[in-house]
Amino acid sequence: MKNQMMMAVAALIASTAFTVSAQSVPVESITITPTSAKLAVGGSRTYKAEILPAEAAAGATVEWTSSEPRVATIAANGKVRGMAPGTTVLRATCGDKSAELSLTVALKAPKVGNYLFSDGTWEQGAVVEGKTCVGMIYYINADGRTGKAVSLDEGEQLSWSKATVAIPAATDVMDGAANCAEIAKIPDWASGFQAANWCVSKSNENLKWYLPAVDEMRQLFAASCGLVWVEKDADESKGQVNNWTGNSVTMVNKDGKPDTNPYPDARAAFNANLAKAKGVALSADKYWTSTMMSNDLVNFLSFEGGYSNGQPKQYFHVCRTRAITSFPDPEPIVPMPTSITEVKKNGALSVQVTAGVATLTAPKAIKAVEVFTLMGEKLGVDANISGTQATLTVPQGTLCLAVVTMADGTKATAKLLAR
Secondary structure, eight states: OHHHHHHHHHHHHHTOOOOOOOOOOOOOEEEEEOOOOEEETTOEEEOEEEEESHHHHTTOOOEEEESOTTTEEEOTTSEEEEOSSEEEEEEEEETTEEEEEEEEEEOOOOOTTOEEETTSOEESSSOOTTOOEEEEEEEEOTTSSOEEEEESSOBOSOOSSOTTSOOOOOOOSSOHHHHHHHHTTSTTHHHHOHHHHHHHTTOOSSOOEEOOOHHHHHHHHHHHTTOEEOSSSOOGGGTEESSSSTTSOOOBOTTOOBSSOSOHHHHHHHHHHHHHTTOOOOOOSEEEEEEESSSSEEEEEETTTOOEEEEETTOOSSOBBOOEEEEOOOOOSSOOOOOTTOOOOSSSOEEEEETTEEEEEOSSOEEEEEEEETTSOEEOOOOEEETTEEEEEOOTTOEEEEEEEETTSOEEEEEEEOO
């Protein structure tokens, strides 16, 4: 009997399936690494989500999101790509836990030869996924952050205007946008002013294209020769030019023939960069400008000799047309500095300078001072702090911003320029 019972129990055990479930370990915390909070437009970085405890991380799924995809996108593996200047919040979520990181995206300082895209950003390479290249930077303004770009294509067989249309007040030698604004005042201007209309029609919400003024065209010519245009007092030994007269470069080639370009290698390199973006080479002899010389004549610029002269405005077979745009000032991480001697009334913070050393005076005790470049990069500048004053030396030629944190946590800023 006993043996029969044991056999029955054994049979029952053999016929029963047991399921063992592992108890999942809840996520207690998430941390985003690295903590780097700045990224350049076009740059990329991969973030990771560190999950605690370690037992909870095994097999855990992390969802990544960006609050502003136009500023930066983030993939399922945590790889971020900077798209446009601005700030976005990156969030990593696992279960009911999440972590956030505020990321600032800024443009790199522009350089001649960089490529301009339709969204107003620029990068070193002409091919960027999701973006359309529309021009190439050829001139950088004195602030080092803004400048001008030339279109990739050019117009042919375009007259400056019909002979019978009204005469606009388009006489500015440096501001082609202002000249085009004057042209646009003429009734039915789009059909009467072919060259200007060809340029302006390229505009979008980010970039305003226009027919360059005569000196803006000189800037372009200089860049195509590997030179830098300056308004006056050009120093040829430093590669500076202005109107190619007087103390500026004399456009005479090695063969002694006048009105020829003595910089063929630089021009070839410039055009090669355009070609990388499938752009048209600057190869025509004459290009229209938006600057009128008289009621009947309009300034053109020769890209052989760099000289300017007048051309009848109704002619369409002599000059080609090239558009330019003044690309916008990127949204700065810090305000644009002006002068180290300026008193910045932000929290009553003031600045004094003696022998290149800036003394910052705050209304309250100073806790810390940080110094940043225009693009938001922190400089290794140490400040000597004593009560409500701090002294620091800024590297010569540096535009920067000092951010002062006071003992109560309030902040004030001082714009600095070390000459």
